[in-house]
Amino acid sequence: MEIITYVMSNLPLLAQLTLEHIALVVVAVGLACLTGVPIGIAITQNEQIARVVLYIASIVITIPSIALFGIMIPILSVIGHGIGYVPAVIAVLLYSQLPIIRNTYTAINNVSPALREAARGIGMTSTQRLRLVEVPLSVPIIMAGVRTAVVMNIGVMAIAAYIGAGGLGVLISRGISQSDPRQLIVGAIAVSLLAIVADGLLLALQKRLTPAGLQS
């Protein structure tokens, strides 16, 4: 009951924090796509490099987020952004690389050899083959990687509140430091709901972006 009263009387605050949270994740994952998808495409050309890149990306993802934020404080204070949204966005960008790069790489490699041979044989250059055949066919799997990244990082971003990035994590951190169960519960539920809704929306987007010929 108290929780509902709390929510009702703090709607503007909740709205602002939610929007902050969404903005942080969207910017970070968006940038991650801009780096991750081209990297994923590039490493399909060379298996050795692919192995190295994927290995590095999977190590990065094992670093606990609070530790990563900690590492970035001294590094980024040199340019005056040790705390706040910059380290948060950079950390989430790094975490998103593995699902996006790996899914892109796997999807393109899994395009059937027959299609590749048909594309070569009828006279497509490698670029045309990527653009017209391999990437369109890989979109569903790449989107699945983006979805994974978004859902995971909505949670990571809640921790970013501790370095001053803002977002719904603020409610959780205040709830803990002020021993206020209302803020704590509202914050936790809000983050979870946001993750669920984001996953649903992105699934719908994934279906829309899947080429019609592949819908089963």
Added chain:
Amino acid sequence: MINIENLTKVFETGQDVVTAADHITMQVPEGEICVLLGPSGCGKTTTLKMVNRIVTPTSGRVLINGEDTTQQDTVTLRRNIGYVIQQIGLFPNMTIEENISIVPKLIGWGKSRYLKRASELLEMVAMDPAIFLKRYPNELSGGQQQRIGVIRALAADPPVMLMDEPFGAIDPINREVIQDEFLKLQRLLKKTIMFVSHDIDEAVKMASRIAIFREGRLVQYDTPDDLLSHPKNDFVKGFVGTDRALKRLQLVTVAEVLETEVTVVQMNDSLSQALVKMDGAGYERAIILVDDARRPIGYVTRSVAQANQGNCSKHYSNLRSVVRLEDNLRTVASKMFTHDATWLPCVNSEGILEGFVTQRGITRHLGATYKAVQ
């Protein structure tokens, strides 16, 4: 016209050196289908793929209409060659229209031109453009997909086509239909085609010339009839099969062995007249009975004519079967076996008697080429 000169491919993997194709030299005249035939690993597919450089030759060259393909840019070369593969390879993310139009688009045709071409091609293979242009490959049956694969290769009207076991993935019933359709199309379009197959029957049916490969070498390159009647060595003999005489039958039509001079009797002729006619024509056992329009209705046997009196109309046996001018001798032989007949009358499309075919006539025709060699 395709000219292949000393085309060789050697694969070196670590210790092993494998010669997949060894100095292949052959010519495919314009407008003909050459079938590359042989067992697995014989080099037929490697040779085919060296023509459009999917496989890079180790040495030798390929000339298409006099131009050396090693000097050409690979991508331009391939856009000028139609390529059909066994797994079909239609792009699942594109509509049928987009699939067919892909090469014309790549070489810069205008939209209305390539759309018109796509409809034209679909009609050539009896698929309604209104229905099929907007469909996706996964909505089509295997046979339909393969037809689209073939017309995709024809879209930019290339002079040359390379086909790698194109009908291999289709069930045997549909395969026959598609082969017949393709031959009909080829009669119209007269492309120069190299076609890889491992099936001797398909080769005999489709080829103007067959090239038999073994372990990387071209063993024999002849017309189907020459290959079947004069196999060069034991390997070729074994490959074409011990029933090669029967296979040759399908290459000959009734028109080539027809006896056109035929004496007949009519309903009102008497049996004694029938005997006289039979003796006069030298027919040992029977004579054909026709109606007023010269349509065969039956036959009168010598034994019946000798043992009875009266008109033919009362003493004839029913026709067992007839053959047409365009039937091939394999069909004829089959009918002869089915109906236990040593001869069959031949009729045209109106049912009027054109002549007759005998077993002896067939064997004489097959034997004629053997004699020619000696």
